[in-house]
Amino acid sequence: MTSRTLRLAGTDPDLPPRLELGLLEHPLDRRKMAEAVALGRELAATAPLRALGLREIAPGPDLRTPAELATYLN
Secondary structure: OOEEEEOOOOOOOOOOOEOOOOOOOOOHHHHHHHHHHHHHHHHHHOOHHOOOOOOOOOOOOOOHHHHHHHHHHH
């Protein structure tokens, strides 16, 4: 189970709290996110979406291998 915490960011009441959801802590979460990135890239490569002239912002087109993607997600 992932940890979730909500903490004060400091003594200033105007500071937003620090919310840590534990996203991508579990290896399965990271694997599923890598699969989602691959699917997004596959969809973006289709003619209708290519015609829109979209470009990948994150994680970025330079990250190609599963190892590079895993490093980015950690």
